[in-house]
Amino acid sequence: MSAGFYFGVEVFLNGLMSGVMYSLVALGFVLIFKASGVFNYAQGVMALFAALTLVGVQSGQVPFAHLINAVFGTNVQHFGWEVPTFFALLIALAVMVLFAVLVEKFVLKHLVNQEPIILFMATIGLAYFMEGFGDLMWGAEIKKLDVGIPQGGNLWIEESTAFLGGDGFYGFYLDTLDIYATVIAAILVTSLVLFSKYTKTGRALRAVADDHQAALSVGISLRAIWVIVWAIAGFVALVAGIMWGSKSGVQFSLSLIALKALPVLILGGFTSIPGAIVGGLIIGVGEKMFEFLIGAPFLGGATENWFAYMLALMFLVFRPQGLFGEKIIERV
Amino acid sequence: MFYREAGDFTTNYAEDNQTFPIRLDRMGYYATMIVAFCVVPFFINDYWASAVLLPFLIYAIAAIGLNILVGYCGQVSLGSGGFMAVGAYASYKLMTSFPDMSMIIVVLLSGLITAMVGAAFGLPSLRIKGFYLAVATLASQFFLVWLFNKVAWFYNYSASGQINAPERTVLGFVITGPNAAPAVTYLFCLAFAVGLAWLARNMTRSNTGRRWMAIRDMDIAAEIIGVNPLGAKLSAFAVSSFYIGVAGSLMFTVYLGAVEVGEAFGITKSFLLLFMVIIGGLGSIFGSFAGAAFMVLFPVLLKNVLVGQLGWATNIAAHFEFVIVGGLIVIFLIMEPHGLAAIWRVVKEKLRLWPFPH
Numbered sequence: 001m002s003a004g005f006y007f008g009v010e011v012f013l014n015g016l017m018s019g020v021m022y023s024l025v026a027l028g029f030v031l032i033f034k035a036s037g038v039f040n041y042a043q044g045v046m047a048l049f050a051a052l053t054l055v056g057v058q059s060g061q062v063p064f065a066h067l068i069n070a071v072f073g074t075n076v077q078h079f080g081w082e083v084p085t086f087f088a089l090l091i092a093l094a095v096m097v098l099f100a101v102l103v104e105k106f107v108l109k110h111l112v113n114q115e116p117i118i119l120f121m122a123t124i125g126l127a128y129f130m131e132g133f134g135d136l137m138w139g140a141e142i143k144k145l146d147v148g149i150p151q152g153g154n155l156w157i158e159e160s161t162a163f164l165g166g167d168g169f170y171g172f173y174l175d176t177l178d179i180y181a182t183v184i185a186a187i188l189v190t191s192l193v194l195f196s197k198y199t200k201t202g203r204a205l206r207a208v209a210d211d212h213q214a215a216l217s218v219g220i221s222l223r224a225i226w227v228i229v230w231a232i233a234g235f236v237a238l239v240a241g242i243m244w245g246s247k248s249g250v251q252f253s254l255s256l257i258a259l260k261a262l263p264v265l266i267l268g269g270f271t272s273i274p275g276a277i278v279g280g281l282i283i284g285v286g287e288k289m290f291e292f293l294i295g296a297p298f299l300g301g302a303t304e305n306w307f308a309y310m311l312a313l314m315f316l317v318f319r320p321q322g323l324f325g326e327k328i329i330e331r332v
Numbered sequence: 333m334f335y336r337e338a339g340d341f342t343t344n345y346a347e348d349n350q351t352f353p354i355r356l357d358r359m360g361y362y363a364t365m366i367v368a369f370c371v372v373p374f375f376i377n378d379y380w381a382s383a384v385l386l387p388f389l390i391y392a393i394a395a396i397g398l399n400i401l402v403g404y405c406g407q408v409s410l411g412s413g414g415f416m417a418v419g420a421y422a423s424y425k426l427m428t429s430f431p432d433m434s435m436i437i438v439v440l441l442s443g444l445i446t447a448m449v450g451a452a453f454g455l456p457s458l459r460i461k462g463f464y465l466a467v468a469t470l471a472s473q474f475f476l477v478w479l480f481n482k483v484a485w486f487y488n489y490s491a492s493g494q495i496n497a498p499e500r501t502v503l504g505f506v507i508t509g510p511n512a513a514p515a516v517t518y519l520f521c522l523a524f525a526v527g528l529a530w531l532a533r534n535m536t537r538s539n540t541g542r543r544w545m546a547i548r549d550m551d552i553a554a555e556i557i558g559v560n561p562l563g564a565k566l567s568a569f570a571v572s573s574f575y576i577g578v579a580g581s582l583m584f585t586v587y588l589g590a591v592e593v594g595e596a597f598g599i600t601k602s603f604l605l606l607f608m609v610i611i612g613g614l615g616s617i618f619g620s621f622a623g624a625a626f627m628v629l630f631p632v633l634l635k636n637v638l639v640g641q642l643g644w645a646t647n648i649a650a651h652f653e654f655v656i657v658g659g660l661i662v663i664f665l666i667m668e669p670h671g672l673a674a675i676w677r678v679v680k681e682k683l684r685l686w687p688f689p690h
Contacts, residue, residue: 039463070648110666116463117408118669121610124603125661132654140647259470259599266467300482309471316460316468328461332553 010172011292012285017178019284020185021243025261026268026276027189028236033270034209035229036108039120042127044258046096046234049134051241051250053095055145056138058088063137085147089238096234104227131255140252145245151177181243188239189277192232201228209271263312269325278323283308335683351533368522373515381514386587388628389521390579395608395620396532397575402606403614404536405568406548407457411469413601414476415573417593418446419580421486424495427508427585428488435502435585439524442581443574449476450573457565461551473602480593496590508585517586524582528575533617535571544568545615576605611664613673622672630657 025043032040056063060079069075083091107126111119154176196202207215208225216222244254264283268275287307295303321328340355342348352358376385398412422442426433453472460468480486487495499509505516535541543564546554555561584591591597604627612623631653638649668674 122665125658128654128658132651135651262467266464306474306478313468313471320460
């Protein structure tokens with residue numbers, strides 16, 4: 001086998017890994033869409049906000065330091081302590097739960113029965129709000145996030161696959177962080193599935209996803225469910241924020257991962273958790289392979305920006321509800 | 333009391349069918365036109381033209397275009413930034429290839445080219461609906477921006493990858509480039525905005541517009557009563573893209589003068605236009621103007637207050653702007669999901685009854 005072939009395999013594997021990262025974000029979208037029918041554009045910004053909060057708490061930053069300094073003329077920056085990662089995680093999670101409660105109280109409650117596009121626009125407004133709020137609270141500079149996940153190439157995989165090739169092949173290069181992300185995503189999905197299958201709340205979640213009115217009529221509180229769902233989505237956003245944040249630093253561009261997750265979403269179907277995973281893998285592999293085989297040699301590169309959308313579009317023309325979405329039945 | 337329709341009698345069909353059947357509306361319309369065409373040009377200066385009036389008019393054209401697609405035909409599109417880029421690059425290529433061509437023709441041709449591109453990207457709408465379509469239109473946004481970045485032919489192989497509008501005249505007046513007088517550029521954009529708004533208003537009252545609305549309200553039912561979904565959807569995409577293309581062309585040639593595609597026509601522009609349409613009011617031409625005015629004026633106002641009056645650092649003010657604009661959008665949607673146009677309707681109703689409660 002030639003080195004080029006092995007390089008292709010490596011691109012394939014890396015595509016799978018980045019696909020997992022996309023799925024992590026898409027998962028949050030699916031959870032909220034299933035339970036409340038809201039297409040939550042703010043999911044990416046939620047990941048950014050969660051990561052910002054985590055870094056801020058961890059390093060003992062004073063919230064709103066810039067604002068306080070600007071208004072009162074003081075110069076406060078840090079509390080002067082560092083919070084252990086585990087407690088910082090808990091605090092960040094608590095903030096995301098609080099966020100879920102506030103969103104339900106101030107936004108969703110008032111928008112019941114509105115058209116989907118109005119709800120969608122409201123989440124874009126929410127995304128703007130959170131973006132500005134996060135920057136005001138923690139500052140806009142790029143921050144380094146370290147929660148103790150090792151990074152860099154995985155030597156063990158590299159060494160144990162080196163025998164495959166001949167000259168000029170030193171084994172597959174895989175980032176350890178990506179491997180961790182894959183494992184964590186697998187745990188996350190399994191626990192979400194178990195949660196929705198075997199707990200009382202999970203059953204209520206599925207009931208709401210099935211039919212809002214029927215769920216209401218058997219005594220399930222829609223508002224409580226929405227808070228729970230947004231809190232879970234906040235938790236997923238935190239996980240995604242940690243993974244993406246440790247990979248490329250916590251900064252504004254983190255919120256743009258929402259745009260990476262959208263094609264995953266329409267490919268897999270808005271309402272399917274397995275769809276989010278499979279869609280993520282297809283998109284991840286597809287765009288890496290396309291860039292490797294066609295994009296970089298023939299089209300001048302940087303095709304990753306749009307290829308995912310085109311791929312999803314192709315799939316949609318044949319299956320308008322996505323790969324795993326519910327069949328769309330329309331009646332007059 | 334103040335807004336009366338009593339005593340307004342029509343005696344023939346032409347009067348009955350006119351755009352503003354109520355005399356007061358008509359007078360308001362004529363008054364606005366006289367102020368816009370005959371008064372404003374004499375008082376306009378550089379700041380007002382470049383910070384407020386030009387962007388307002390250009391965004392209003394684009395908002396009308398998007399409103400035709402989203403508000404009248406019910407197809408949500410997030411690709412409008414990409415279509416504006418098509419308009420801009422089309423006019424750049426036309427201006428540099430045919431230096432003697434009149435700017436009016438350049439702008440209209442750019443619109444037509446955008447209409448063709450838009451219709452091509454509208455094809456999936458026949459299969460895909462709702463949010464799936466909204467996300468699918470993002471494909472056009474990213475693909476077009478990438479295309480204009482990568483293919484050097486579009487920016488005439490310039491080293492910076494930017495496009496710059498060369499100086500052109502209309503009727504002997506300089507219209508593009510740094511030497512253009514604010515009054516001239518303003519009138520040029522105003523003429524396009526008024527003409528296109530008039531066209532849109534009449535199109536939405538015509539056979540075509542009613543077909544779009546039938547598709548919006550329920551496409552299967554519309555198909556059963558004999559509306560051809562292919563024709564209706566594609567024509568909505570084409571007409572909407574024509575407007576957006578004209579806006580993109582004006583934005584590049586008259587307003588900005590130099591454009592870097594990812595910066596000027598990125599995804600944020602698509603969202604901005606969608607905000608204008610939603611805040612103004614879906615399915616309303618007046619709403620498109622109101623929404624554009626709101627989204628253009630509000631940040632200017634906010635910046636003046638925060639930076640000018642309170643003296644805050646610009647970066648904090650910028651963050652605050654995000655918070656306030658985002659919060660305002662949410663509040664707006666909660667208070668009045670049908671936009672400024674609906675508020676205007678309520679105000680008219682109140683004015684009609686005032687000072688009596690019923």
